Structures are given as C-alpha cells and as structure tokens.
Amino acid sequence: MPVTIFDVAERAGVSISTVSRVLNNRDRVHAATRERVLEAVRELGYQRNALAQSLATQQTNMMGLVIPMVNDPFFFEIVRGVEDAATAKDYSLLIASQPYPAQEHRYLNLFRRGYVDAMVLIAADIQEHEVKQVIEQGVPVVLVQQYHDSIPSFGVDNYGGAHMMVRHLLDLGYRRIAYITGTDYTIDNAERLRGLRDCLAEHGLDLPDTYIARGDYRHGSGYDAMKLLLQLPDRPEAVFAANDQMALDAIRATKDYGLHVPGDIAVVGFDDISLAHYVDPPLTTVAQPAYELGYQSASLALEIVNTRRNGCRIEPKHVNLPTRLVVRRSCGANAK
Amino acid sequence: MPVTIFDVAERAGVSISTVSRVLNNRDRVHAATRERVLEAVRELGYQRNALAQSLATQQTNMMGLVIPMVNDPFFFEIVRGVEDAATAKDYSLLIASQPYPAQEHRYLNLFRRGYVDAMVLIAADIQEHEVKQVIEQGVPVVLVQQYHDSIPSFGVDNYGGAHMMVRHLLDLGYRRIAYITGTDYTIDNAERLRGLRDCLAEHGLDLPDTYIARGDYRHGSGYDAMKLLLQLPDRPEAVFAANDQMALDAIRATKDYGLHVPGDIAVVGFDDISLAHYVDPPLTTVAQPAYELGYQSASLALEIVNTRRNGCRIEPKHVNLPTRLVVRRSCGANAK
C-alpha cells in the first residue's frame, strides 16, 4: 500500500539512486531527469519513510526530553526553551513525561538506541548509571536541575536567589524569617535553605528549627506547613516558601487563619510561576530563567552531537544560570 | 562503536536469528543457548536499535501528538489524558507543539512516514487535505476540538455548556448579559455564542451587537474587550467570556475601572483552568473534560491501529463530551 522509493523510480524510469539524489539535492542530476522524478513524486504522493532514512543516515533529527509530569508552568517554560533550540536546528522533540513517582517503563522507550540523537533530562528521577549507559550508547545527555559528575548540566543559582530574597526581606525590616521546605532530598531545596541561612548569619541572625516547616513542593503541602508556623508562639514576620505553589498555599492558610498578607505576615516564594502575579496579593518571588535553562541545555546537547560528529569532544561541566528577584506585594514592599 | 545483534551473536557463538528469538521470546530455544545469549547481551551491554526494529516490524509504538504551543493548563490536561492512554497500550508520545501562528515546518517532521503509528491532533491549525494525506499513508488520525468530515474527532459540548452557564446567570437574576468572543473563526466560539443566544432567546431575551466584544482567547485580549463593555451606557450586569483567560482579564479590567466583581458586575468564563479557583473572586466557569478528551482520543487512535491490523475498519464519527458547570463566586452566587 505505502509507496516507496522504488515505485517512484519505476514511474520516472530511473533507478532509486537517482530518486534519492534528487530528493537530497546531492550530486548533479540532469534537469529533465530531476523534473521527471519530482513529477513522479507528486503524482504518487510519495513521502520518504523517516525510519528508513534515519537508519541509513544514522541520524534521526530528534531530541529526547524527559520531564516530570507535573502541571508546572515553570517546566512548561523550560520545554518551550528546549523546543525553540531544537527547532532552530531542525530537530523534533520526543517527550516522555515522568510521573511521580517514577515508573521506569513509561519513559524507558526513549532510551532505546537509535531513536534520538540527544537527550535533555529535566529534574528526572533517574539513576546515574542509567544515564551513563545512554551516554555510552553514543547519545549525549544534558541534565537540567540535576547534578552528576562528568555529565553536563544546567541549573539555576538557587543559593544566590534565596540569598537575594532574604536580603530583601531583611532590608524591609523583617527579622523573624521562616522557611517552608521543598522535597528535602533535592539539591534545589538544600541550596535555597543554605542561601537563607547564610544571609541570616551574615546579619547575625539565626534560623531556629521551629522556623523550618516541611513541605514537598507540591500543591497543598504549603498549607499545612504554614498552619504550623502561624501557631508558633513567636510567629515569624516573614515566610519564605521553597516554591511559589507552596507560597500560594501559605497565603491561603494565612487568610483562613484570619491574618493578612503582607500586613500581618509576609509571604514570598521561588520560581515566579505565572500564577504569582495573579493572586491577591501578587507574590514576591525569585524568577528562574526557565526558558533560558531549556534553550541552553538543548543547544548544548545538539552542539555535542555536532562536535562529536567532527571527532571533537566537549568537556562536561555544570552551569548555574542567574536568578532574578521579582518584588510584588506579598512581601510588604509596595511595588506594583 | 555501538554494539549490534551481530556482536552478541558472535560472542554467544550463535547466529543472529537465535539472538533475535531469545530477545523476542519467539519459538523454542534451548535453555543453555538462551542463557549464553543473555549472558552475552549483559556483558556487551547490548540494546536493540529501536529504529531498525521498527523498520522491520512496521510498527513504532509511538503516537504523534500535535498541540498548540500555548501555556494553557487545559491543553496540559488533554496531554495527560493522551499520555495515559498511550502508556496503557505501551506507546510513547512524540509531541510537536504548534506555535501561533502555525509555521508548517515545525511539526511537519511528525508527518514523515514511519515514525508514528497513529496521531492525535489537538486544535491544530492544519489543512484538511494535509490530514487526509497522512491518513492515506496509513496513519490513523483523531482530531480534538476540530471537525472534519470523515475524520474521527472529539470535542466538548460547547453549546450545552454555554447554555447551562447562561441559564445559571438568568436564574441568578441577571438579564443584561454580554459576551467576550474567542477567535471568531473557531467552531468552539461559534457554538458557545450560539448556546448563549439560544438560551437568551428561550427566555425572550436578546443579545444586542454592542454586547458582543471581540477577544481572541489570548491573555490580555479580554482586558480591552471588557473596558469597552464597561463604558457602555447600559452596562451589562453579567459578562460571559469565551474562555477563562479572558475572564480573568475582564475581572482585572473591572477592578481597574473601580468596580467590583461580582457586586457591580458578574464575570464568568469557560474552561475551568486551574487559575480559576485561585483568583479573587474565584471564577465561575464551565469545566471541560480535558483529561477525558485526551484519553478517549488517544484510545480511539490506537484502537483504529489495532482493528486495521485485523483488517477491520472503524467508522469515523464526531463525539462531544459533556461539560460541567462550576459555580464559584465571580457570578454572584455565594458558593464556596
């Protein structure tokens, strides 16, 4: 049923190599012959079989992308960046979204050799040796928001962002600052907490254990954490949530508790999700260069593909992209 | 560099067909031989080349998905549905996101024969003949939120949803009801408008032209539309925006205008995006069964693949999934 290159060749009265050369603009082909081939292609509605082509050329022009399956605009922005970078180099995206908790089989197909020329793994819950295995198969991998030796990766300056944010809170006069944690084993969370601690320490302040409330980054977890903080005898003046999702929960919890943000207590977050400037009060937060993160990772991955093709090699290293403080109203500063 | 089935065969001292049979659990293979092959696979870290496998089997276990490149949680839910349905049948997703406005080349790769066994097109800006061409190549296509004769498709009951919503507004006592349109050439928009018109007509009411303000579904467009409506001499009592995004804009516009929602004017939307229950006031809207939409479309697509394999054929038809009214506070009803 499907029409192949042979059908075209027969129709045009040439050999398949001629058809191939016409289709790929390779070598010289007599103008008349070319026209006959093109005509045959048109008449038969021929489309190359991409699979066969990839098999022959050893190149798929596809990039694999593994992302956590969470409806987070932050990830969406990363994907946009990846997509743009891929498109710029004429690559398509093969996306596998990894559910929480990770079920191997769902994205394992992506790893099967041959399908993708390169991969970008975003905050993926994947064993290091699995990644190494993929790399050994000849597929360059770039990690986003995840760190492993000898694998190139991109992240954001969590430490600097948190530091900047806390500095801002201190400047506004707050002294009793609490933290709602993300999933505690993530480096992001650790770095943000470290930024907070260090900044406080630099100002001679301390972060008591009671001021660390556990969340898990997910929707809802900030609510309970905030309730705990609100009931503390020496209630904090400002609460820094490890991400915006939880900061919104915290604001909701505060309202439900009968207090006002930022009048009674300031709440700030991290990520700058699009919701952040919609809520009431608009959320002060740390913006991550999500799009950049995606764009640069994908670009690097494809660059590695390219340099490898020329026999070169790019040294793996980790790059932290800078974060940006976004001051809105939830911190008590009266920026618009 | 990459290890192939030949390497495994050599190492195990068997022929490649034996290796293949072991890997696919086909036919009987002597237990000892099988063990030797498996051992060789392990030692060499062999992974099958998926490309070659797909070429040989004429089946990729991949499903193509085209979605508009907009950060809309609604689409995200659809994708989740598609993903789940695909995963359930052991399929992977090849996602192409179509930017606004559509640039052909970005997702055209998906159409290239061989890469996907089936496709789901979500609200895609694609010519009918292009779709037909894909189908002729033997790849079943299912449309979501888009209608073409002789192509199976899923949509939501836009008419019913709008009707239901307007009925609700009428029940609340509003009589002067205005509409902020979506992109005017879409069927969704037309159906919602028709639902509104009919419902008003059933109650002996009319929709004056001045009560139809143009938007384009996109972020921001509802703001200007609302401004127009607010300045009308006989200001509407309630405004029905063609989607939530614009409804949120409308609420913002109303606030900026110095009026109160829902005190001075009610605002409702369509879609039930996740933002809808975060904003102040929480938005009354029509929920679409986004997840279901995705799940059912993907399931159907794969079912067609299957039945086709058995020589059968499924009649293409359009299915509308029911919508659901979500009453929050922006309509003036004091539901929580």
Place this chain on the structure above:
DNA sequence: TTTCGGTGTAAAAACGCTTTTACAAACTAT
C-alpha cells in the same frame, strides 16, 4: 534399518532508505 515428526539453529530475504563504487556517454584538450 529406514522413515518420520519434533527441536534447535543457520541462512537468507525482507523493511525502505543513503551512499559508495563503477561505468558508460559526452565532452574538452592534445
């Protein structure tokens, strides 16, 4: 002892392309 169904394996033919090699035919230079 010959014939006959299983078994287990190898060889070869797809799958649909690209690319290299080889070779005519048609030119240009001598």
Place this chain on the structure above:
DNA sequence: ATAGTTTGTAAAAGCGTTTTTACACCGAAA
C-alpha cells in the same frame, strides 16, 4: 583521432533488525 575529464546514472553495499525458509539432528515408530 586519441587520451583525459566531466557528467549522469545504475548497481550494490550498507544501516540493524525481524521473520521466513531450510535443514541438520535426534529419538520414536514402522
């Protein structure tokens, strides 16, 4: 007129699998 160079095309060799076909080998039945 002959040798040397383009130019255009065909044939064949991959790419890495699966699957079909063929065929030894073995024990059991005749």
